[in-house]
Amino acid sequence: MAIAKAERLMNLALCLLSTRRPLTKGELRASIEAYIEAATAGGEPGKDDAFNRMFERDKEDLRELGLIIETVEGVDGETGYLARRDSNRLPPITLDVEEAAALGLAAKVWQQARLAGAASGALQKLRAAGMPLAEDPYGATSALETRIPVHEAAFEPLMLAARDRRPVVFDYRKASAAHPEQRRVEPWALECWRGHWYLAGWDRDRQAERVFRLSRITGKVRSRALAFTAPVPDHVTVRETVESWAGETATGTARIRVRTGHGYPLRARALSSRELGDGWDELEIPYGHGLDAWLVEFGPDVIVLGPAELRADVVDRLRAVAKG
Numbered sequence: 001m002a003i004a005k006a007e008r009l010m011n012l013a014l015c016l017l018s019t020r021r022p023l024t025k026g027e028l029r030a031s032i033e034a035y036i037e038a039a040t041a042g043g044e045p046g047k048d049d050a051f052n053r054m055f056e057r058d059k060e061d062l063r064e065l066g067l068i069i070e071t072v073e074g075v076d077g078e079t080g081y082l083a084r085r086d087s088n089r090l091p092p093i094t095l096d097v098e099e100a101a102a103l104g105l106a107a108k109v110w111q112q113a114r115l116a117g118a119a120s121g122a123l124q125k126l127r128a129a130g131m132p133l134a135e136d137p138y139g140a141t142s143a144l145e146t147r148i149p150v151h152e153a154a155f156e157p158l159m160l161a162a163r164d165r166r167p168v169v170f171d172y173r174k175a176s177a178a179h180p181e182q183r184r185v186e187p188w189a190l191e192c193w194r195g196h197w198y199l200a201g202w203d204r205d206r207q208a209e210r211v212f213r214l215s216r217i218t219g220k221v222r223s224r225a226l227a228f229t230a231p232v233p234d235h236v237t238v239r240e241t242v243e244s245w246a247g248e249t250a251t252g253t254a255r256i257r258v259r260t261g262h263g264y265p266l267r268a269r270a271l272s273s274r275e276l277g278d279g280w281d282e283l284e285i286p287y288g289h290g291l292d293a294w295l296v297e298f299g300p301d302v303i304v305l306g307p308a309e310l311r312a313d314v315v316d317r318l319r320a321v322a323k324g
Contacts, residue, residue, distance in 0.1 A: 005058075008034040012058050013067055017088065022072040022080025025055060152214040155190070157221040158199055162187040165228055167204070170221045172212055174293070178321055180218045185210070186228045189236040202230040254287035255305040262301040292317060 011032045015023060029035045035051055059081070063069055068087045072080045154170065161168045168187055173180040186202040196213055203210040258266055260279045267273065270283040282305070285291075292313035295302050304311040 008032065008054075009058055009061060009065075013062055013083070016062075016067075016069060016081060016083035017085060019082050022070070022074065022082045024074070024078050024080050025052075028055070028081070152197060152217065154199075154214045154217040154221045155197060157223065158187055158214070159190055161221070161223045162189060162199075162201075165232070166223045167226050167228065168221050168223050171218045173216050173218055178323075180216075183210075183212070185212070186230060186232075188232055190214075200236055202228070204229065252287045252307070253284050254291065254307060254310050256283050256285060256295065257281070257303040257305060258283055258298075259301040263298055266295075266298070266302070296321070 011034065012028065015028060015031055023031075029051055035054065059069060062083075067083055069081055069083050070087075072082065074080055158168065160166075166187075167184065169182060169184050171180040172183045184204040185199070186204065187199055188201045190197060190199055192198075196215060199212045199214060201210065201212075202208075253271060256266070257276065257280045260275075260281055263283075266283060266285060267281075269285050271286065272284045274282050276282050280303075287307070287310060292310055295304060295310075295314050296317045304314050
């Protein structure tokens with residue numbers, strides 16, 4: 001089985017960084033499995049041309065990635081190669097407490113997203129650089145440790161797709177729908193808002209920007225080897241977009257009845273409230289786009305009094321759920 005190029009480059013870099021003296025082509029050829037395979041490809045041992053081409057490409061690729069590889073002429077006239085550690089060290093990392101805390105928090109998100117290996121390595125490098133992280137009992141960030149939950153299976157594939165600019169396909173269930181429907185999306189960015197993760201991107205079928213709550217994605221996220229069809233904004237304001245679609249950007253006020261002892265998120269946003277008796281309270285809350293979808297989630301514990309268009313939208317959504 002052919003060995004992946006990334007693994008081959010890593011093995012070559014490790015050999016060149018670990019040696020105390022220059023290594024010749026022959027020594028590298030005998031030490032790296034991919035080169036051994038190239039030399040015996042097709043059952044014909046001694047294919048020097050294939051090895052030489054592969055080695056030269058790999059050496060140049062590592063140099064383009066920033067590895068400083070020295071070429072040394074030996075006393076016997078044979079060329080050797082090495083990458084001195086002192087020439088390939090990164091400069092000192094200087095982060096303030098807030099920056100270190102942010103990186104530590106990001107690493108925790110990665111750990112919960114099944115990327116624990118990369119996250120652990122990043123934290124180890126930060127500690128080695130003397131950065132105070134949350135795990136340090138004497139660090140400046142240990143007094144209050146923030147946690148961002150990442151329980152949705154869709155988080156990792158969406159994060160990677162957004163990074164690599166790959167369109168995705170997934171099944172999505174809206175709050176007002178009984179069954180999920182397929183969505184084709186060009187993912188832009190992910191952000192956590194009020195304990196939930198959201199994806200902002202371009203909905204290909206609706207030809208418009210949309211925001212999706214990850215907890216409503218059902219099944220697997222499938223990526224597609226296609227290019228984006230819409231330009232990605234220079235700055236994707238996920239939080240502002242989510243607030244707008246969730247009704248946080250208020251354009252007016254609404255009056256609703258809430259069953260006593262229920263609807264605490266609504267009560268937290270209330271501009272005013274009064275007891276009606278018979279187990280009901282009346283609230284005045286900010287009214288903006290998406291409020292109807294949020295109110296539907298409270299089911300029979302909420303009754304919309306006004307405005308009339310909001311009441312009609314909520315009734316329509318409830319009827320759609322009942323039909324489903």
